[in-house]
Amino acid sequence: MEWIERAPAKINLTLDVLFKRDDDYHELEMIMSSVDLADYLTFTPLEENKIEVYTNKAFLPVDRRNHVYQIIKLVKDRYGIRTGMLVEIEKKIPVAAGLGGGSTDAAATLRALNRIWNLEMTLDEMIELGMCVGTDVPYSLVGGTAFVSGLGEIVTPLKPMPSCWVVLAKPRISVSTKTVFRALEVEQLTCEPKSRSVARAIQAGDYYGMVNNLSNALEAVTFERHPTLRQLSDRMERYGMDGVTMSGSGPTIIGFSQNYSRAKRVYNSLRGFCEEVYITRTLK
Numbered sequence: 359m360e361w362i363e364r365a366p367a368k369i370n371l372t373l374d375v376l377f378k379r380d381d382d383y384h385e386l387e388m389i390m391s392s393v394d395l396a397d398y399l400t401f402t403p404l405e406e407n408k409i410e411v412y413t414n415k416a417f418l419p420v421d422r423r424n425h426v427y428q429i430i431k432l433v434k435d436r437y438g439i440r441t442g443m444l445v446e447i448e449k450k451i452p453v454a455a456g457l458g459g460g461s462t463d464a465a466a467t468l469r470a471l472n473r474i475w476n477l478e479m480t481l482d483e484m485i486e487l488g489m490c491v492g493t494d495v496p497y498s499l500v501g502g503t504a505f506v507s508g509l510g511e512i513v514t515p516l517k518p519m520p521s522c523w524v525v526l527a528k529p530r531i532s533v534s535t536k537t538v539f540r541a542l543e544v545e546q547l548t549c550e551p552k553s554r555s556v557a558r559a560i561q562a563g564d565y566y567g568m569v570n571n572l573s574n575a576l577e578a579v580t581f582e583r584h585p586t587l588r589q590l591s592d593r594m595e596r597y598g599m600d601g602v603t604m605s606g607s608g609p610t611i612i613g614f615s616q617n618y619s620r621a622k623r624v625y626n627s628l629r630g631f632c633e634e635v636y637i638t639r640t641l642k
């Protein structure tokens with residue numbers, strides 16, 4: 359028997375870095391939302407005690423470096439499971455793009471294993487296991503539109519964000535989240551935290567209040583290393599998107615519009631300039 363689980367990508371409407379903690383991790387506030395771009399994971403239980411992961415992207419590791427492998431191993435150890443699991447990941451979400459691809463695959467795996475092996479894990483138990491693999495996993499377990507704080511483990515659901523089109527543009531640049539955080543000088547951050555204003559706008563259904571307050575504290579570091587990203591962001595604004603920001607640590611730049619033909623025009627104009635461009639809606 360096979361089980362299929364959908365794993366949607368996330369975007370950041372905001373990413374505020376509040377301070378650096380004594381353990382060197384950063385305390386964050388973020389607004390995240392799921393978009394209609396997803397990986398699909400197919401699970402096949404095995405009699406034999408082994409973990410097998412396959413994917414359609416040759417460059418992705420399928421051993422213990424893969425988040426899906428890591429979650430299965432953690433769950434098997436925690437619950438003493440002596441049978442195995444085979445997972446095929448149909449990867450549609452760009453990798454290392456700031457769209458939370460690895461984390462959403464890990465969350466989808468937790469959901470699937472909970473059902474297949476009848477583990478009766480609560481959301482809090484899944485969040486605790488998920489944090490061992492990635493700080494975006496808790497958000498991916500909850501999904502929708504949410505205010506995310508702490509290191510990523512505190513997820514407060516919000517109303518669905520006002521309906522709009524989202525254009526995602528990912529140039530051929532790889533960004534390591536760890537390197538970006540390491541280069542960040544928190545004391546020198548000049549941008550004001552915006553997550554609470556955006557949360558209020560979303561709760562009020564105020565689309566312009568939302569798009570006028572998009573922000574990402576990591577933009578300065580990533581844009582300095584990759585100036586073409588600033589050009590891409592400026593270009594999307596010039597083309598008439600209502601609001602533009604970077605997702606996660608980048609490099610994906612996202613633009614918002616309530617007008618489909620304008621979003622489609624921007625999508626078409628960027629396709630020659632950028633390696634991967636998508637037009638999506640947010641998920642309820």
Ligand code: ATP
Binds near residue numbers: 453458
């Ligand atoms: P992060 O902000 O956590 O770095 P991201 O969205 O920018 O996330 P991901 O697509 O999650 O990037 O990839 C980050 C790294 O995780 C990549 O180097 C990739 O090799 C590794 N990885 C492990 N498992 C997966 C997976 N199932 N899907 C995507 N990447 C994975």
